[in-house]
Amino acid sequence: MNIRNQIVLSQVMLPNQANVAGNVHGGEIMKLMDSAAGAVAIRYAKENCVTARVDELEFHLPIFVGALVTCTASIVYVGRTSMEVLVNVEAEDLVSHSGPQKALSAYFTMVCMGKNGRPQSVPEYTPETDDEKRLFEEVEKKRALRNN
């Protein structure tokens, strides 16, 4: 993975991010995911980007106060003005030392916005590794289905 195409964002979950049971609100994590997707898209496009769509958002595990949450946002497909960003979230219980566990995942469609407030083209993306090629083809198929 080209380092320019990935951003890792970590944060310890605090009591003000949780409900009365101590579970972190889903919206708190979704905001973190959106920030990570936006950051990697802006770095890739070298221009402001907005979120156009979120697909396949899945909550695999609950997250609790005190957990270290790490969002990894990776560019996996690039269209003309839009980018598909896969965001994986891991949560780690720092006390138990049980290691990070996959907690959430989603695909964000980010659109590059020109200074005129309209979508602007972004640099082409060529997947290199087998994993990158697999993800690229998966997203390409999904977009083709969506646009038909």
Ligand SMILES: CC(=O)SCCNC(=O)CCNC(=O)[C@H](O)C(C)(C)COP(=O)(O)OP(=O)(O)OC[C@H]1O[C@@H](n2cnc3c(N)ncnc32)[C@H](O)[C@@H]1OP(=O)(O)O
């Ligand atoms: C970081 C943040 O949180 S930003 C705040 C939240 N987000 C926003 O405010 C965005 C609000 N939405 C918008 O401003 C507009 O709908 C835009 C800019 C996303 C799209 O505007 P449109 O006039 O539809 O643009 P246009 O038709 O030229 O499409 C631009 C690209 O966006 C893609 N796109 C537009 N709408 C969608 C959608 N709903 N789902 C997936 N892709 C979309 C198009 O496929 C196209 O991609 P491509 O150039 O790679 O083929």
